[in-house]
Amino acid sequence: MRNILKIGAGALAALGLTVSVAQSAETVLWWDFLGGGDGVRMKQLISDFNAAHDGEITIDATTLEWGVPFYTKVQTSAAVGEAPDVMTYHASRIPLAVSQGILQEITTDDWSAMGMGQGDFAEATWDAVTIDSKQYAVPLDTHPIVLYYNKDVLSAAGLLNDDGTPKGMDSREGFTATLQALKDSGSIKFPLGSVTGDGNFMFRTIYSLMGQQDGELMTDGEFLTGDNGDKLENALGVLAEWTNAGLQSTYTDYPATVALFTSGEAAMMINGVWEVPTMTDQHAAGNLFEWGAVELPVIFDHPSTYADSHSFAIPANAGKEMTAEKRAAVLEVMSWVDKNSLFWATAGHIPAYAPVTNSAEYKAMEPNATYSPLTANMIFDPKSVFAGVAGPMFDVMSTYFVPTLNGEMDPADAVADIKDELNDM
Amino acid sequence: MLRNSRSEILVALVLIAPFCAVYGLVFVYPTIKMLLLSVTDAPLIGPGEFVGLDNYTRLPGERRFNTALWNTTYFVILSVVPGTIVALLIALGVNRLSGRLQALVLALFFLPYILPVSVVYRLWDWTLNFQFGVAMHVLDWFSIPRIPVFKTTTWFMPAVAFVTIWWTAGFSILLFLAGLRAIPVEIYEAAALDNAGRWNTFRKITWPLLWPVTALVLTIQLILQLKIFDQVYLFSFGGRPNDTMVLVQYVYTRAFVSNQGGRAAAIAVTLFFIVIIVSVLQFQLLRLAGNSGKGDDK
Numbered sequence: 001m002r003n004i005l006k007i008g009a010g011a012l013a014a015l016g017l018t019v020s021v022a023q024s025a026e027t028v029l030w031w032d033f034l035g036g037g038d039g040v041r042m043k044q045l046i047s048d049f050n051a052a053h054d055g056e057i058t059i060d061a062t063t064l065e066w067g068v069p070f071y072t073k074v075q076t077s078a079a080v081g082e083a084p085d086v087m088t089y090h091a092s093r094i095p096l097a098v099s100q101g102i103l104q105e106i107t108t109d110d111w112s113a114m115g116m117g118q119g120d121f122a123e124a125t126w127d128a129v130t131i132d133s134k135q136y137a138v139p140l141d142t143h144p145i146v147l148y149y150n151k152d153v154l155s156a157a158g159l160l161n162d163d164g165t166p167k168g169m170d171s172r173e174g175f176t177a178t179l180q181a182l183k184d185s186g187s188i189k190f191p192l193g194s195v196t197g198d199g200n201f202m203f204r205t206i207y208s209l210m211g212q213q214d215g216e217l218m219t220d221g222e223f224l225t226g227d228n229g230d231k232l233e234n235a236l237g238v239l240a241e242w243t244n245a246g247l248q249s250t251y252t253d254y255p256a257t258v259a260l261f262t263s264g265e266a267a268m269m270i271n272g273v274w275e276v277p278t279m280t281d282q283h284a285a286g287n288l289f290e291w292g293a294v295e296l297p298v299i300f301d302h303p304s305t306y307a308d309s310h311s312f313a314i315p316a317n318a319g320k321e322m323t324a325e326k327r328a329a330v331l332e333v334m335s336w337v338d339k340n341s342l343f344w345a346t347a348g349h350i351p352a353y354a355p356v357t358n359s360a361e362y363k364a365m366e367p368n369a370t371y372s373p374l375t376a377n378m379i380f381d382p383k384s385v386f387a388g389v390a391g392p393m394f395d396v397m398s399t400y401f402v403p404t405l406n407g408e409m410d411p412a413d414a415v416a417d418i419k420d421e422l423n424d425m
Numbered sequence: 426m427l428r429n430s431r432s433e434i435l436v437a438l439v440l441i442a443p444f445c446a447v448y449g450l451v452f453v454y455p456t457i458k459m460l461l462l463s464v465t466d467a468p469l470i471g472p473g474e475f476v477g478l479d480n481y482t483r484l485p486g487e488r489r490f491n492t493a494l495w496n497t498t499y500f501v502i503l504s505v506v507p508g509t510i511v512a513l514l515i516a517l518g519v520n521r522l523s524g525r526l527q528a529l530v531l532a533l534f535f536l537p538y539i540l541p542v543s544v545v546y547r548l549w550d551w552t553l554n555f556q557f558g559v560a561m562h563v564l565d566w567f568s569i570p571r572i573p574v575f576k577t578t579t580w581f582m583p584a585v586a587f588v589t590i591w592w593t594a595g596f597s598i599l600l601f602l603a604g605l606r607a608i609p610v611e612i613y614e615a616a617a618l619d620n621a622g623r624w625n626t627f628r629k630i631t632w633p634l635l636w637p638v639t640a641l642v643l644t645i646q647l648i649l650q651l652k653i654f655d656q657v658y659l660f661s662f663g664g665r666p667n668d669t670m671v672l673v674q675y676v677y678t679r680a681f682v683s684n685q686g687g688r689a690a691a692i693a694v695t696l697f698f699i700v701i702i703v704s705v706l707q708f709q710l711l712r713l714a715g716n717s718g719k720g721d722d723k
Binding site for chain 2: 068072075077079096104197198199200201248249251252253254256259262385386390391392395396397398400402404405408420421424425
C-alpha cells in the first residue's frame with residue numbers, strides 16, 4: 001500500500017512538472033487532411049516551426065482523413081467545443097462552414113498582427129476566403145489543374161515549340177490537332193490521359209472550360225441560368241468529341257490516369273499540381289522521361305483554370321473562448337507557415353502569399369514558375385453551401401459527367417438532367 | 426417450499442436492469458430522437474424548426490429517393506436468393522468431403538468473409554479496373570470489348586451483388602453446414618436401404634429438414650442486404666454516385682454531404698419501417714412455406 005502511495009505521489013509530481021513546462025509555452029492544436037506527398041512536406045514545415053519557436057509555441061498536429069470525414073469531424077467537434085485551435089480548410093468549403101457558424105472571422109486586427117493583408121494575395125484567392133466582406137481563413141496556397149506532357153514523345157512528333165511548351169495551346173482546333181498528331185504518330189496508346197472514370201475529378205476540367213467562356217454555375221442562387229447551360233454543354237462537347245475520336249483514355253480512374261502518364265502510355269495528362277512531386281521524384285530517380293507542366297490550353301475565348309485553395313481557419317469552439325495568448329500563437333502559426341511556404345511549393349501547390357511567389361528562389365523552381373502565372377486566370381467554386389470539394393454538387397456532376405465523357409450520353413441530355421438535379425438539392 | 430415471489434421479481438429486475446439501461450441509451454433514446462428530428466428542418470448538428478411531415482411527403486416525388494429505393498430492391502433481388510443458393514450448393518459440396526480436406530476447403534471458402542470491406546473493395550476494384558485490371562486482359566484474350574464494370578449503371582449492381590456474395594457466402598455456408606450435420610445419419614441410411622436416389626434424398630430429406638436454417642439464412646441476408654451501404658459507397662466513388670445510390674447511402678448523403686439532418690432522419694425512419702415490414706412478411710411467408718412443405722410429406 002505504501003508503495004502504491006509512493007508511486008502515486010511520484011506520478012502526481014511528474015504531472016505537475018509537465019504542466020508547469022507546458023504552461024511556459026503555448027501548445028497549438030492543429031488538424032489537417034494532408035495525407036499524401038504534401039503531408040510529408042507539411043510535417044517538415046511543422047517541425048521547422050517548432051524548432052524556430054522552441055519554448056514559445058509548439059504545434060501539436062494530427063492528420064485526419066481527407067474529405068467528408070474531415071469536415072464532419074470539424075463540425076461535430078466545434079459543436080461541443082472540442083475542435084482544434086487551427087486547421088487546414090478548403091476555400092471552396094467556406095460558404096458551408098460559415099452558414100454552419102463553425103469558423104471564426106479573421107479580423108482586421110488579426111491581419112495586421114500577422115503582418116499580412118489583401119495586397120499579399122491574388123484577387124481570386126482573397127475573394128475565395130471572403131464572405132460578406134469578412135475573411136474566414138488565411139490562404140496558404142492555390143492548387144489548380146495543369147497540363148502535364150511528355151517532352152520526349154512530343155518532341156519526337158515535332159509538337160514542341162522552341163521554348164519547350166506543346167504546340168496548339170491557343171485554340172480548340174490547335175489542341176485537337178496536337179492530340180490527333182500524337183495519335184497518328186503511333187508511339188503512344190492515348191494522346192491524353194483523362195480521369196474520365198471519375199466525374200468528381202473532371203469537374204475541375206469542365207468548370208475551367210466553362211470559365212473560358214465566362215460561364216457561371218450559379219447566378220443569384222440559381223443554377224445554370226441563361227446561356228450557362230449551353231456553355232456547360234460546349235465544355236462537355238469538346239471532351240466527348242475527343243473521346244469519340246479516340247484521343248483520350250476512357251473510364252480511367254485517378255490512379256490509372258497517373259499510371260498511364262508515368263508509364264508513357266499517355267502523352268499528356270490534365271491533373272492537379274499536387275502530382276508535381278510524383279514526377280519530380282520519379283525523374284530524379286531516373287524512372288521518368290523529360291516532362292513539363294503548363295497552364296491548360298485555351299479551348300474557348302480566354303485562359304481560365306479552376307483552382308481551390310488550402311487555407312488556415314480558426315474553428316468557432318462552442319462555449320470555449322480562446323485566450324488572447326492562444327490566439328496570438330495561432331496567428332503566429334498561420335503567418336509563419338505562409339511566409340515560409342517556399343518549401344510548400346515543392347509539393348506543387350502555388351503559395352498564396354505573393355512575396356513568396358515573387359521571390360527569386362521561387363522563380364527558379366521548375367515547372368512551378370512556368371505554370372504559376374495562371375493565378376491571374378483562376379476561378380474558384382461558386383459561393384454556395386452546395387459547392388466545394390466532396391460536396392453535393394460534385395456528386396451531381398460526377399453522375400452525368402462519366403456517361404457523357406465516355407460516349408454513353410449526349411451532352412445536351414446531361415445538361416438538362418444536371419440542371420434538374422442541381423435544383424433538387 | 427414457499428417462494429418469496431416479491432424478492433424474485435426484485436432479483437429479476439436487478440438482473441435485467443443493465444441490459445435495459447444500455448438498450449435504452451443506445452437504441453430506444455436515439456430512435457425517439459431520430460423520430461423527432463425527422464419532423465424538423467435541422468442541419469446535421471443543432472436544432473431546427475418543426476416542419477410537420479414535409480420531410481416524408483416530399484420523398485415519393487424525389488428522384489434520388491426513388492433511385493435509391495429501386496437500387497436497394499434490385500440489389501436485394503440480386504443478392505439474397507442467389508447468395509443463399511450459392512452458399513447451400515457449396516455447403517452440400519463441402520459436406521461430402523471429410524477430415525483435413527474438408528477443413529481446408531471450408532477455410533478457403535470462409536477466407537473472404539474475414540476481410541474488411543476496404544480490402545474487398547481494393548481487390549475487386551483493381552481486378553476489374555478498366556485500364557489495368559486482370560479481368561480486362563482476360564476479356565482481351567477472347568476479343569470481348571472491355572467493360573467499365575463500376576462506371577456504368579448496367580453492370581454496377583450485378584457486379585456489387587457478385588462481390589457481396591463472394592465476400593459473405595462463408596458465413597451462410599457455416600450455418601448450412603451446421604444444419605446439415607444436425608440431420609441424423611440414420612434417416613439417410615434408411616433412405617439408402619429404400620433405394621432412394623440422390624435427388625429424392627435431397628428433396629425429401631435434406632431440403633425439408635434443412636428448411637429452418639434456410640429460412641434463417643434468407644432472413645439474415647434480407648435484413649443485411651436491405652441495409653447495404655459500404656460496398657456501394659466504395660465502388661461508386663467517382664463513378665455515377667447518384668445513379669447507383671442505395672437507401673442507407675442516401676441517408677448518409679443527406680446528413681453528411683448535404684448537411685440536412687432532418688431530411689436524412691426522415692429517410693432513415695422510412696427505411697426502418699421498410700426493413701421491419703419486409704422482414705416480418707418474409708419470415709411469415711417462409712414459415713408458411715415450411716409448414717405447407719411438411720403437409721406434402723404426410
